[in-house]
Amino acid sequence: MAPRRSSAVAVTLVAWLLVLQVLVLSPAPAAAAPARVSPGAFKQVYTFLFKKAAKSGTTALIKKRRGNRNGDQLGSAAADNAGYVVLYNVSIGAMATQQNNVSGVVDVLNDFVWTTRCPAAPVRIPCASQTCRSVINTTDACGGGDASCGYVYMYGQGINTTGFLANETVGVGSIAGRALLGCSANDSTLPLDGESAGIGFNRGPLSLVSQLSISRFSYFLATDEPGSSDSESVVLLGDAAVPQTKSSRSMPLLRSTVFPNFYYVKLTSIQVDGVALSGIPAGAFDLAADGSSGGVVISTLSPVTLLQAAAYDALRQALVSKVRSEPVNGSALAGGAFDLCYNAQSVAALTFPKIKLVFDGGDAPAIELTTVHYFYKDNVTGLQCLTMLPTPAGVPFGSVLGSMVQAGTNMIYDVGGETLTLEEGTAAPAPSQVSLMAIAPLLLAWVLLF
Numbered sequence: 001m002a003p004r005r006s007s008a009v010a011v012t013l014v015a016w017l018l019v020l021q022v023l024v025l026s027p028a029p030a031a032a033a034p035a036r037v038s039p040g041a042f043k044q045v046y047t048f049l050f051k052k053a054a055k056s057g058t059t060a061l062i063k064k065r066r067g068n069r070n071g072d073q074l075g076s077a078a079a080d081n082a083g084y085v086v087l088y089n090v091s092i093g094a095m096a097t098q099q100n101n102v103s104g105v106v107d108v109l110n111d112f113v114w115t116t117r118c119p120a121a122p123v124r125i126p127c128a129s130q131t132c133r134s135v136i137n138t139t140d141a142c143g144g145g146d147a148s149c150g151y152v153y154m155y156g157q158g159i160n161t162t163g164f165l166a167n168e169t170v171g172v173g174s175i176a177g178r179a180l181l182g183c184s185a186n187d188s189t190l191p192l193d194g195e196s197a198g199i200g201f202n203r204g205p206l207s208l209v210s211q212l213s214i215s216r217f218s219y220f221l222a223t224d225e226p227g228s229s230d231s232e233s234v235v236l237l238g239d240a241a242v243p244q245t246k247s248s249r250s251m252p253l254l255r256s257t258v259f260p261n262f263y264y265v266k267l268t269s270i271q272v273d274g275v276a277l278s279g280i281p282a283g284a285f286d287l288a289a290d291g292s293s294g295g296v297v298i299s300t301l302s303p304v305t306l307l308q309a310a311a312y313d314a315l316r317q318a319l320v321s322k323v324r325s326e327p328v329n330g331s332a333l334a335g336g337a338f339d340l341c342y343n344a345q346s347v348a349a350l351t352f353p354k355i356k357l358v359f360d361g362g363d364a365p366a367i368e369l370t371t372v373h374y375f376y377k378d379n380v381t382g383l384q385c386l387t388m389l390p391t392p393a394g395v396p397f398g399s400v401l402g403s404m405v406q407a408g409t410n411m412i413y414d415v416g417g418e419t420l421t422l423e424e425g426t427a428a429p430a431p432s433q434v435s436l437m438a439i440a441p442l443l444l445a446w447v448l449l450f
Helices: 016-020 130-136 309-322
Strands: 025-027 086-092 100-107 113-115 150-156 159-172 175-186 197-200 216-220 234-237 249-252 267-272 296-298 305-307 341-343 355-359 366-369 375-378 383-386 388-390 399-401 409-414 419-424 441-443
Touching: 086 197, 100 113, 113 159, 130 159, 150 175, 267 309, 305 309, 309 388, 366 419
Parallel strands: 100 197, 113 175, 296 399, 305 388
Antiparallel strands: 025 150, 086 100, 086 159, 113 197, 150 159, 159 175, 216 234, 216 409, 249 419, 267 355, 305 399, 341 383, 355 366, 375 383, 409 419
């Protein structure tokens, strides 16, 4: 009997999502017309559906990570669930009688805020207005009369939200202001199960960061490791988003000329068990001189990390040489999307290497990874697979840091100062600092949908 697909969830594995995740706002099509599809979409379509874990609060604290990054990394410690960043208790609407509180997925690649729970009488943006034309970036003729500014927000082929633009008061804790946002009319095709909003956090003009003049934000995503099921995670905004210890390390945030609103960092080397990989060409992680390609961009939606092809090959070779077990065919999991898989039972008692991602910065910022950050164990197929993949040809990013490698690290963005500070497994901040923001851990099972 063929193994059944997990019914709980599916997750994005390939780079087309990271390309399509770039905000594509198109005019809302006429009722009989098909929704517009972003050009250049890859033929293989993966998407991700999420099921929220039982524990998620509105006043969660950062707790000390359980486990030891310096201990033996057994195959049994691979992740079998993960999560993405969710901002809770975001108020939409100007008056108490009109407000809706929503929770939304934090997306550091995009600069658009949309929700399925707009107020009953939202302040609509007219289709014929300059605001509509500038946001939608179209000269298409509007409908007659006072038609609203309709939009289609594309995540990928068949994955979108449609609706109209509104100008509403948006508040998060003590931070509030007027903001343009999308009122989604239909969320049936969205890959954000259980969440009622998508919240852009990049440096673009329509992001929550820009529209509410938030100069700093941070998030901490708890790792999925044995004994840590009760760990909680938070996202902080404004003055609360500061290092909690003296062990933090900072690096500059870079800009691309093609995607100037994304958060790029400079990865200088990858170490395996303390030794830098020698097979990675010099400059493999650099932005092109004109900023048009290459570089390393950060994503909060994709759990998978993509590496420049030569760097991936060097890392894969090093892992194969360290893990004393034969790789197996991974076609039974996610349609064979993973490149390096093992039989989970055969490697359960083996020691896996430690990986360190080293970044450019005066104090040598780095992220240390154990198997929980770079291997996924599927309990249905019995496969344990590497959650790092080579960046496909044609993708404008050289590499992408996914959410799994960020787990267990406090990621502190100083947008105004253009720096990113890393802080490993920090202690909890004072409850008064947490306000009404949290991150929901989510169960992930990896399923190919198409």
